[in-house]
Amino acid sequence: MKLKSLFLILTIFISNLVIGQSLDDYKYVIIPAKYEFQKTDDQYQLNSLTKFLFEKEGFITHFDNEVMPSEIAKNPCDVLTARVSNTSNMFTTKMVVELINCKNEKVLITKEGRSKEKDYKKGYQEALREAFESVTAQNYNKENTENSKSAIVQSSVQEAKNAVAKAADAVEEAAEEVEVIEATEVEMPEEINEIEVEEIEETMIDSSEDVERTKYDNRDRDDNGTILSVPTEKLLYAQKNRLGYQLVDSSPKIVFILLNSSKKEVYYIKNRSGIFFKEDGKWYAEYYFDGHLMKQEFDVKW
Numbered sequence: 001m002k003l004k005s006l007f008l009i010l011t012i013f014i015s016n017l018v019i020g021q022s023l024d025d026y027k028y029v030i031i032p033a034k035y036e037f038q039k040t041d042d043q044y045q046l047n048s049l050t051k052f053l054f055e056k057e058g059f060i061t062h063f064d065n066e067v068m069p070s071e072i073a074k075n076p077c078d079v080l081t082a083r084v085s086n087t088s089n090m091f092t093t094k095m096v097v098e099l100i101n102c103k104n105e106k107v108l109i110t111k112e113g114r115s116k117e118k119d120y121k122k123g124y125q126e127a128l129r130e131a132f133e134s135v136t137a138q139n140y141n142k143e144n145t146e147n148s149k150s151a152i153v154q155s156s157v158q159e160a161k162n163a164v165a166k167a168a169d170a171v172e173e174a175a176e177e178v179e180v181i182e183a184t185e186v187e188m189p190e191e192i193n194e195i196e197v198e199e200i201e202e203t204m205i206d207s208s209e210d211v212e213r214t215k216y217d218n219r220d221r222d223d224n225g226t227i228l229s230v231p232t233e234k235l236l237y238a239q240k241n242r243l244g245y246q247l248v249d250s251s252p253k254i255v256f257i258l259l260n261s262s263k264k265e266v267y268y269i270k271n272r273s274g275i276f277f278k279e280d281g282k283w284y285a286e287y288y289f290d291g292h293l294m295k296q297e298f299d300v301k302w
Contacts, residue, residue: 023080023099023107023108023135023138023140024140025078026059026078026079026080026099026101026107027059027060027078027079028059028060028061028062028072028078028079028080029054029059029060029061029079029080029081029082029099030061030062030063030064030079030080030081030082031047031050031051031054031061031062031063031064031082032047032063032064032081032082032083033047033063033064033065034047035047035083035084035086037085037086041065044120044121044124044125045121045125046084046124046125046128047063049125049128049129050082050084050097050128051063053128053129053132053135054082054135057135057136057140058140059080059140064081076102077101077102077103079101079102080099080100080101080107081099081100081101082097082098082099082100083097083098083099083100084096084097084098084128084131085097085098086124087112088127091116092114092115092116093114093115093116093117093123093124093126093127094112094113094114094127095112095113095124095127095128095130095131096109096110096111096112096113096131097109097110097113097128097131097132097134097135098110099135108134108135108138109134110131110132110133110134110135111130111131111133111134112131113126113127113128113129113130113131113132113133114127114130115127115130220271220272220273220287220288220289221271222271223271228271228272228289230289230294230296231249231255231256231285231296231298233249233250233255234296234297234298234299235249235250235298235299235301236248236249236255236256236298236299236300236301237249237250237252237300237301238300238301238302243259243260244257244258244259244260244267245257245258245267245302246258247276247298247300256269256270256272256276256285257269257270257271258270258276261275265277265278266278269285269287272287272288273287273288274286274287274288274294275287282297283297283298283299283300284296284297284298285298
């Protein structure tokens with residue numbers, strides 16, 4: 001058993017020493033955005049760390065989900081693909097890095113990096129760094145280091161672009177969620193060209209008890225029967241939905257629900273006897289409160 005273990009260790013050592021000598025024949029390393037054992041892209045920032053470590057050695061790197069430069073397309077066999085294997089058990093995090101060429105041959109298999117760190121992110125990164133010592137030991141052609149510096153700058157720009165794209169997607173998803181919530185709160189036809197004030201008032205009266213109540217209380221109420229107050233915060237943020245907009249304050253609390261009308265920049269205010277409109281470049285809400293006509297100016301971020 002000991003002889004078999006010794007033979008295995010020698011085999012790995014030789015593969016690092018002999019096969020690894022051909023690393024100078026390669027210029028690029030492609031890093032998967034997601035390894036087989038990961039649930040999400042760059043989980044625990046392991047892929048970003050892999051990219052950083054190879055660039056530190058002088059390689060030019062790209063994630064596999066990026067648009068590749070034409071030079072890679074013309075010379076695919078100048079490229080290596082990195083694979084990171086997770087051989088961890090319950091007590092120890094274990095990582096092995098492999099470099100694969102265009103013929104699917106393993107040019108380099110690193111030693112097994114290990115970590116006893118219980119925190120997943122720290123443990124994975126610590127084990128990866130230890131495994132990467134085998135790559136550093138190859139003393140890769142340092143003439144490529146200068147080329148890699150510009151590649152690092154380019155990759156940083158690309159990462160910034162990716163971050164902006166992700167942020168835009170997050171905003172779009174949030175807007176869709178608001179639209180879904182609004183659709184469940186307001187059960188009305190999808191297309192509303194014109195809504196009379198009388199129709200809005202009818203939606204506020206659901207039973208004879210409500211009719212009796214309105215004889216003595218003309219104050220507007222929301223869908224739950226809560227009396228609506230006069231808004232005090234002047235800065236509002238518009239969130240578009242399929243019926244119009246909802247205006248929220250910095251809380252964020254819904255201040256007005258606006259329903260489209262047939263006129264441009266004029267909206268009906270849901271659950272209030274009034275309208276929201278633009279006049280002389282400013283936005284106003286005009287509605288009745290406790291029997292008095294109110295007109296308030298608001299700064300709206302559309």
